[in-house]
Amino acid sequence: MKKEEKDKKKYSLRIRMLEINVGIALVSFLLCGVLFICSVSWVIGKYIDHDLDFFLKEAGENIEKRMEYMTEVLNELRSSELLMEYLRDGGNTYSLEKVRQAFSEAVDINNSSNRGDEGMPLVDCVYLFRNSGEYITDFYYAIVPGDQEKSDQIIANVWKVYRDTRDNEIGFETYCYRDGKSLYLACPILNDSLEEQGSLVFRLNIKTIYSLMNQVGDYRGGVCAIYTKKGNILETYPKNVDLLGKDWKEVSHNTPYIGKIGEEKYRLYNHELCMDLRVAIGIPENYAIKILYDSIDIYVVGIIAIIIAGILSFGVFTIKMTSPIEEVNEKLKLVGQRNFQAKLPDYDSKEFHAISCGFNQMTKEIDYLVNEVYEKQILIKEMELKFLQTQMNPHFMFNVLNALALQAQIDGNRELSKKISTFSQLIQAKIYRSDTEKVQIKQELEYVKYYLEIQEFRYENNLTYSIQMEKGVEEYYIPKLCIQLVVENAIVHGLEPKLGKGNVEVDIRKEDEHICICVNDNGIGFDMDGEVLLPLKAKEADKVHNRVGLNNVNNIIKLMYGNEFGIHIFSKKGKGVRVTIYLPTDIGEEI
Structure with a gap:
């Protein structure tokens, strides 16, 4: 019992050498791996920040490009003498049919600027109002006779509220109204003296707006909001998302910036659109970290593989170099069990060769002496x-x-x-x-x-x-x-x-x-x-x-x-x- 306790206190030279060599290799590889991962993370992080900023700007510009159709229509109407005269004098000079034709040509509601690459119109109806309340209209889709009366009631109410809420008849100011699947956007038509000659009302397709904002859907947790100059939110992606705080409304930044929506940090970008509208786009800051992790995971796996391969190589090398020690120990155990036929092989190493020869000679003589008894x-x-x-x-x-x-x-x-x-x-x-x-x-x-x-x-x-x-x-x-x-x-x-x-x-x-x-x-x-x-x-x-x-x-x-x-x-x-x-x-x- 005392001998067993004494043996337990002694360590194995082979295992101690294996532990030291593997420990040195592990520490060395880990330090090199950490340094490499940190360097790669810094470089990739810069690229990820640049890519996210580029996306935010491009998304804002894409929405602006689709919205420019309304600015084009407004400019076309102001440059048309016939339509401006209609707004000022009514249909006394020209026939109403000729006015409608000129309005349809100016609006050009079916052009590619309105339809976009996906073939969905941003504006599906345009109304031109005189200050007296008389108006003409042009539709993208053919209107069903039964819906005409309902449409006339809605547009009449929109125009009335717009006129009642307009502060004065000088200067440009828009008014927005949401009704079901449509968004109504009203603005004045001014002459060269900035005097109001009439009103223009666009009926925007909410589905198209939502599809434009859906660009941020490729980024988990991404948000997008279109709002007015006064801060009234017209549409958000995802729907009914709570945009808490004021950071996302900052327009003083020309480039993306880090702000908060509620308690969460976002990479935000604000962009001014036409018709006194603005768009705010945000991607969670932790998404950039996730992309970074996803980008460097292959490097982490590679480093781990190199570490494992290195440790195994050091381990195999140590085991191979110390295998004679283990063989000598096992043969000594056999001799202790009275097996005097145990023999050590010849080794290339000079030291172990001497040990092998001495051990084999010893067991041979002991075996000879014991056999007779x-x-x-x-x-x-x-x-x-x-x-x-x-x-x-x-x-x-x-x-x-x-x-x-x-x-x-x-x-x-x-x-x-x-x-x-x-x-x-x-x-x-x-x-x-x-x-x-x-x-x-x-x-x-x-x-x-x-x-x-x-x-x-x-x-x-x-x-x-x-x-x-x-x-x-x-x-x-x-x-x-x-x-x-x-x-x-x-x-x-x-x-x-x-x-x-x-x-x-x-x-x-x-x-x-x-x-x-x-x-x-x-x-x-x-x-x-x-x-x-x-x-x-x-x-x-x-x-x-x-x-x-x-x-x-x-x-x-x-x-x-x-x-x-x-x-x-x-x-x-x-x-x-x-x-x-x-x-x-x-x-x-x-x-």
């Missing part, structure tokens, strides 16, 4: 083994045939006579084979079953037994009669003195690389509780259990396989005994 001990053990087995055979025959003869004499039963004849044949054919010391488990169980059948017949209904065997163990070899003798002791010295029914259980199984055979009986047990040590003393053997049976089985096993195998006995006084036989997995080769 060891061979003599083997001869003595073989003689003892032969003697013990020749002692067991007549003992087995005597007990079994004596029991059968006694019962046959009492009953005069023909069936019992047959049992005796069968058992005699078994003895002649199996047990007295002098050319073997070991039998397979399945063959040994034949002896046991014959013996138990005869004893069951003898004791009539007072004896029951069971035999359980794990599949696959029946082919292993064990010393002949080792199970039968233990079963015999259980019946004769455990169950026979007992009043009442007796039971014997045989259980055979494989545990790791060992065979475990348990024989349990519910007999009278030893005159003690707990483990019973072998060999049994003469007094205990004579009174309780058969010394020739249990002691000799234990001795045979130890002589055949060594002191680590044998029999263990556990007794419960008055309740029975469990005898456990531990054997190696013997496939029939010479031990």
